[in-house]
Amino acid sequence: MTLHAEPFSIEIADPLAGQKPVSLLRDTLRNILRQRSAIVGLTALAFLVLVAIFAGVIAPFDPTQPLLGIEENARPRLAPCIHLLGCPAGQPEHLMGLDGNARDVFSRVVFGSRVSLQIGFLTVGFAIILGTIIGSIAGFFGSRADNVLMRLMDVLLAFPALLLAIAIVTVLGPGLINAQLAIGIVAIPVYARVMRASVLSIRGQDFVAASQALGESSGGILMRRIVPNALTPLIVQGTLGIAGAIIDVAALSFLGLGAQPPLAEWGSMIGDERNAVFSAPHLVLVPGIAIIITCLSFNLLGDGLRDALDPRLNR
Amino acid sequence: MTRYIIRRLLLSIPVLLGVVILVFILARIIPGDPCRAALGERATDAICNAFNVRYGLDQPIPVQFLTYVGNVATGDLGDSIRFGRPVSQILVERLPVTLELTVYALIFAAVFGILLGRLSAIRRNSPIDVATMVVANLGVSIPVFVLGLFFAYLFAVVLKGTPLSLPPSGRLTPGVEVIPLAKAWGLTSLGGPPRVVLDFLSNVNTINAVLTLNGSLLVDTLRHMILPAVALGTIPMAIIARMTRSSLLDVLGLDYIRTARAKGVRERDVVAKHGMRNALLPVVTVIGLSLGGLLSGAVLTETIFNLAGIGRTITEAIQGRDYIIIQGVVIIVAIIYIVVNLVVDISYALLDPRIRLT
Numbered sequence: 124m125t126l127h128a129e130p131f132s133i134e135i136a137d138p139l140a141g142q143k144p145v146s147l148l149r150d151t152l153r154n155i156l157r158q159r160s161a162i163v164g165l166t167a168l169a170f171l172v173l174v175a176i177f178a179g180v181i182a183p184f185d186p187t188q189p190l191l192g193i194e195e196n197a198r199p200r201l202a203p204c205i206h207l208l209g210c211p212a213g214q215p216e217h218l219m220g221l222d223g224n225a226r227d228v229f230s231r232v233v234f235g236s237r238v239s240l241q242i243g244f245l246t247v248g249f250a251i252i253l254g255t256i257i258g259s260i261a262g263f264f265g266s267r268a269d270n271v272l273m274r275l276m277d278v279l280l281a282f283p284a285l286l287l288a289i290a291i292v293t294v295l296g297p298g299l300i301n302a303q304l305a306i307g308i309v310a311i312p313v314y315a316r317v318m319r320a321s322v323l324s325i326r327g328q329d330f331v332a333a334s335q336a337l338g339e340s341s342g343g344i345l346m347r348r349i350v351p352n353a354l355t356p357l358i359v360q361g362t363l364g365i366a367g368a369i370i371d372v373a374a375l376s377f378l379g380l381g382a383q384p385p386l387a388e389w390g391s392m393i394g395d396e397r398n399a400v401f402s403a404p405h406l407v408l409v410p411g412i413a414i415i416i417t418c419l420s421f422n423l424l425g426d427g428l429r430d431a432l433d434p435r436l437n438r
Numbered sequence: 439m440t441r442y443i444i445r446r447l448l449l450s451i452p453v454l455l456g457v458v459i460l461v462f463i464l465a466r467i468i469p470g471d472p473c474r475a476a477l478g479e480r481a482t483d484a485i486c487n488a489f490n491v492r493y494g495l496d497q498p499i500p501v502q503f504l505t506y507v508g509n510v511a512t513g514d515l516g517d518s519i520r521f522g523r524p525v526s527q528i529l530v531e532r533l534p535v536t537l538e539l540t541v542y543a544l545i546f547a548a549v550f551g552i553l554l555g556r557l558s559a560i561r562r563n564s565p566i567d568v569a570t571m572v573v574a575n576l577g578v579s580i581p582v583f584v585l586g587l588f589f590a591y592l593f594a595v596v597l598k599g600t601p602l603s604l605p606p607s608g609r610l611t612p613g614v615e616v617i618p619l620a621k622a623w624g625l626t627s628l629g630g631p632p633r634v635v636l637d638f639l640s641n642v643n644t645i646n647a648v649l650t651l652n653g654s655l656l657v658d659t660l661r662h663m664i665l666p667a668v669a670l671g672t673i674p675m676a677i678i679a680r681m682t683r684s685s686l687l688d689v690l691g692l693d694y695i696r697t698a699r700a701k702g703v704r705e706r707d708v709v710a711k712h713g714m715r716n717a718l719l720p721v722v723t724v725i726g727l728s729l730g731g732l733l734s735g736a737v738l739t740e741t742i743f744n745l746a747g748i749g750r751t752i753t754e755a756i757q758g759r760d761y762i763i764i765q766g767v768v769i770i771v772a773i774i775y776i777v778v779n780l781v782v783d784i785s786y787a788l789l790d791p792r793i794r795l796t
Contacts, residue, residue, distance in 0.1 A: 160575075286752065289753070294467050374738055408591075415584065418581075419579040
């Protein structure tokens with residue numbers, strides 16, 4: 124019996140030969156950029172990041188320095204003075220006026236962007252890391268670990284978030300770091316649940332079984348096979364979570380439990396001047412609008428990411 | 439169905455126990471001495487010892503915990519350290535304020551959220567849809583304390599003197615009288631749990647006004663509630679609007695809707711009778727889940743609008759290190775929250791016969 128080496132030598136053109144290989148990253152990026160809300164969000168965010176980086180250049184005054192006695196005519200809650208709008212040239216320009224301690228509000232709002240962006244990323248980062256660990260352990264090892272960890276998460280979820288955060292800050296003592304820690308702890312269950320759900324759906328798939336058959340350790344499978352494949356919903360949830368974290372930490376600062384004076388933080392700026400809202404509303408509205416813009420851009424980006432990354436949506 | 443409810447009730451017990459443990463631990467590790475917080479820095483050691491004995495603070499922690507669990511189980515939440523009154527009494531006075539606020543906020547959020555979401559879905563991609571979704575996106579990005587202060591300024595200062603002017607603080611205009619139901623109905627001799635329920639209802643101004651036919655009280659209560667309720671309800675309204683829109687769009691794309699249209703059902707009825715009924719299922723869940731946000735937001739709203747509800751009670755108690763009040767309020771709020779989630783789960787199952795409960 125002889126084997127015919129190549130009985131037929133018909134050339135069939137590779138149907139994919141003409142196409143460039145599509146990289147996953149580029150595909151994802153293209154999908155994201157197709158989302159209008161993601162573009163708006165990214166643009167606004169880029170603007171905020173630039174403001175935060177160049178705060179020292181943009182802000183005309185030291186955000187923590189009361190100008191009383193340093194500058195002529197400076198007094199608490201001085202109305203805004205904008206030269207372009209007819210404010211006498213002899214008077215120093217304060218785009219958004221002075222606050223109750225005679226500090227330049229514009230400079231404080233500009234420097235506040237640094238604090239708020241840092242709050243958003245650190246708080247959510249903390250919650251995501253712990254949530255991922257808890258969720259993947261619960262989802263991967265199942266049974267008892269799952270029960271104990273998830274009941275613990277249920278207990279955290281049984282409290283209205285801000286109330287629990289207030290209780291935690293009370294124990295830790297007021298301060299920006301503690302406020303972030305409290306909001307981070309309160310946010311853990313959300314990420315743990317998202318992670319657990321992804322891990323559960325991935326754990327049964329063939330490539331995981333293949334890794335097991337190849338003798339990879341449980342930890343290795345979890346870290347190298349499952350977690351990277353479960354990150355997408357976490358990224359979407361995290362982006363939306365940043366907006367929530369910024370609002371919640373600002374709320375604690377508003378109540379006096381977060382950022383302490385003289386730090387320029389938007390929530391505490393509003394809290395400090397809340398009784399002045401009837402006479403000098405801009406002192407409350409300006410930092411308020413800053414919070415809204417920041418959260419809106421994270422929310423838009425998060426929505427866009429979700430639409431771009433969700434494989435169930437037809438594009 | 440009954441089995442499902444029983445199972446869900448049993449499942450809430452470990453969560454409740456966890457809540458009690460967590461609250462107890464948190465309240466114990468708050469820095470500072472409760473005795474000196476209550477009696478002042480100059481209280482002597484002898485006075486403080488007597489104080490600790492009176493409130494059981496001299497007992498070992500496990501004993502304190504068991505005593506506490508036993509008391510909570512029998513409805514005794516202890517006496518406030520600062521006010522020297524039972525926490526349950528304080529709750530009867532202040533919980534109605536928060537209840538009124540959150541219920542009005544929830545009504546606002548549900549009604550306008552569903553209306554906006556429906557409008558948006560029917561007129562998909564029209565300017566109305568875009569505008570509604572911009573409002574919804576803004577709504578989830580505005581902190582409740584910014585919106586509250588903005589409303590206070592707008593309606594109390596800018597619109598002052600116009601018919602739209604609204605009071606920015608407090609629960610009632612000074613001079614408007616509230617007659618307790620017990621007095622109005624001559625039941626002052628009533629005692630025990632019925633009296634507690636009666637006093638609680640009596641402190642809900644809306645209910646009191648309706649039951650005693652007190653028109654001026656009703657109007658004044660509503661006028662004071664509009665601003666805080668709208669401020670508090672805006673975030674859930676935005677979430678509900680987005681949910682209603684996407685849910686209705688999903689449903690309107692289904693085959694049975696096409697069948698209904700093919701049969702010649704009027705478009706209005708297609709949306710109202712066929713579409714909305716199914717689209718509202720996930721919305722019900724969102725409405726239930728937004729209660730946690732409302733209770734959190736109530737802390738801020740009550741601070742801004744000067745309402746003496748449990749949100750403000752808890753911030754005051756934290757400043758005064760009144761462990762007993764903190765424990766009591768947080769546990770009650772957690773219980774309310776757990777019960778509401780249970781009701782939402784069950785109503786979800788009742789609304790959707792496809793969900794088989796086992």
